[in-house]
Amino acid sequence: MADIRTVGVAGCGTMGAGIAIVAARAGFRTLVYDTRAEALAKARKQSEAFFAKSVERGKLKPEQVSAILANLVGTSKLGDFKACDVVIEAVFEDLKVKHALFAQLDKICPAHTLFASNTSTISITEIAGGSGRDDRFVGMHFCLPAQLMKLVEMSPGLNTSEASFQAAWAFCQALGQHPVKTKDSPGFILNYFLIPFNNDAIRLVEAGVAEPAEIDKAIKDAMGYAMGPFELLDLVGMDTHLLVCEAMHGATHEPRAACPPLVRRMIAAGHLGKKTGRGFHVYKDSKIFGA
Amino acid sequence: MPYSLIDTGKSRSFPAAHALTQGAAAAGDVVVVIGTDVARGLAGIQEREKKTAIVVELGTECLGVHTGESRGTEGSNVLGFARFRLGAAEPTKLVELVRQPNTDAAALAAAKKVFEDAGLTVAVCNDLPGRIVDRLIRPYLNAALRRLDEGLASADDMDTTLKLGLGYPEGPIALLERTGLAAHFDVAQALYEALGDAAYAPARRARVAKLRA
Numbered sequence A: 001m002a003d004i005r006t007v008g009v010a011g012c013g014t015m016g017a018g019i020a021i022v023a024a025r026a027g028f029r030t031l032v033y034d035t036r037a038e039a040l041a042k043a044r045k046q047s048e049a050f051f052a053k054s055v056e057r058g059k060l061k062p063e064q065v066s067a068i069l070a071n072l073v074g075t076s077k078l079g080d081f082k083a084c085d086v087v088i089e090a091v092f093e094d095l096k097v098k099h100a101l102f103a104q105l106d107k108i109c110p111a112h113t114l115f116a117s118n119t120s121t122i123s124i125t126e127i128a129g130g131s132g133r134d135d136r137f138v139g140m141h142f143c144l145p146a147q148l149m150k151l152v153e154m155s156p157g158l159n160t161s162e163a164s165f166q167a168a169w170a171f172c173q174a175l176g177q178h179p180v181k182t183k184d185s186p187g188f189i190l191n192y193f194l195i196p197f198n199n200d201a202i203r204l205v206e207a208g209v210a211e212p213a214e215i216d217k218a219i220k221d222a223m224g225y226a227m228g229p230f231e232l233l234d235l236v237g238m239d240t241h242l243l244v245c246e247a248m249h250g251a252t253h254e255p256r257a258a259c260p261p262l263v264r265r266m267i268a269a270g271h272l273g274k275k276t277g278r279g280f281h282v283y284k285d286s287k288i289f290g291a
Numbered sequence B: 001m002p003y004s005l006i007d008t009g010k011s012r013s014f015p016a017a018h019a020l021t022q023g024a025a026a027a028g029d030v031v032v033v034i035g036t037d038v039a040r041g042l043a044g045i046q047e048r049e050k051k052t053a054i055v056v057e058l059g060t061e062c063l064g065v066h067t068g069e070s071r072g073t074e075g076s077n078v079l080g081f082a083r084f085r086l087g088a089a090e091p092t093k094l095v096e097l098v099r100q101p102n103t104d105a106a107a108l109a110a111a112k113k114v115f116e117d118a119g120l121t122v123a124v125c126n127d128l129p130g131r132i133v134d135r136l137i138r139p140y141l142n143a144a145l146r147r148l149d150e151g152l153a154s155a156d157d158m159d160t161t162l163k164l165g166l167g168y169p170e171g172p173i174a175l176l177e178r179t180g181l182a183a184h185f186d187v188a189q190a191l192y193e194a195l196g197d198a199a200y201a202p203a204r205r206a207r208v209a210k211l212r213a
């Protein structure tokens, strides 16, 4: 397996922009591709602001940041990815879109280039199946915000070769991240546990067990969690939670993954969470009331 | 808020001296009944209805077992409580305070104050099996044990994922090892019987631990 020097990040929305920061910070030449020019421009600004903070906090020296930013390059030409030793895909969560992208990449990239997907809910084996190189394909699921969260859930697809998985694992460590190995199974580890847990909490409210604020307080105090389930759901947003539930439930038919009816009522009522000022809690100036 | 204490022995909430047990007076408008025989403690209270509040310690049972129920209108000056505790671990600061539909508001406020004055956190809930925390975490702990059997990931990788990904102080497998798999079996089994929901059915590893206990 050839050395990894150049990293491609395809899709620079919420996740891709963070993953690109991680790769560039770790010293890799990093190419970022997106179909939307404004996404590239926004990510560039975010990266510059992020690294300026790193200098302020004494984590990086100004000259290190100049080197990192010089190595972090946005492009609207997918052809540029011919230079990449690994490509991490973070485009829309849609199998067709991912297949179309990887089919193009397979023609552009050299044979040694590893492909990785940051998908949250689609099977790695299924995405790999349309990539033209399912033996050199791995799941690399970063957490939001990627530039701050160390965890990466790594999963081999059914046809992933051991050598490719090992190379991707070593690359993940070279990124300064903390990889864990999981099967290619819906939601991997984190979402497999988190989505049903949050749904259970919502069902407690539906069943009249207690008020959201009381449940948050109880869970934080009893379990030492930093956030209660409703504080977390309000951050994620009911619209996003519904989408993840639908994907998870569609893949598993596990009853606990099914989105509780209260979520749809809250979406209809505009109670999406913190971003609309009201979810399970009411917010003003981003402070929590009644929690 | 002066309160008296009736200790019927072997309290799970207060296994050792605590501000709450030590701060009790000889008599008070609030009576806290702890231990494993709260029915006897409750029966021994004179002029029960004249007390501001009577708070009885609960195990996995509902408060209604001690008060009786009446077509959804039950509620009085008698409340239930349990200090949350996982198996063999020390009790936490959390007190789940159990009310009924028509619980007297003054009784609820007085009971809450007694616990808060003793340095505990109070979460109020209705009288349903598992209250808040057990009802929420037992399916999660069962799922972790089942997924371990299915080979989703190693025990360490599962624990690491939940710690790094969600900021939990401890992953589910380490937590169960520390606090006792057999104790998880007992609570999960009681909730499975009460709720009839398969998510509470004790996972195989908890059952094995129980059989070996």
Ligand SMILES: NC(=O)c1ccc[n+]([C@@H]2O[C@H](COP(=O)([O-])OP(=O)(O)OC[C@H]3O[C@@H](n4cnc5c(N)ncnc54)[C@H](O)[C@@H]3O)[C@@H](O)[C@H]2O)c1
Pocket (backbone or CB within 6 Å): A010, A011, A012, A013, A014, A015, A016, A033, A034, A035, A036, A039, A089, A090, A091, A092, A093, A094, A097, A101, A118, A119, A120, A121, A141, A142, A143, A144
């Ligand atoms: N948001 C999260 O919390 C989170 C966490 C982990 C993983 N993920 C996964 O990461 C992926 C991206 O999610 P996101 O939240 O960053 O989405 P996003 O919508 O913020 O970003 C997606 C980006 O991909 C671009 N894009 C779409 N199609 C493209 C194509 N064919 N070629 C190039 N660029 C394209 C879009 O312009 C957009 O900028 C998804 O697979 C998602 O499941 C998301």
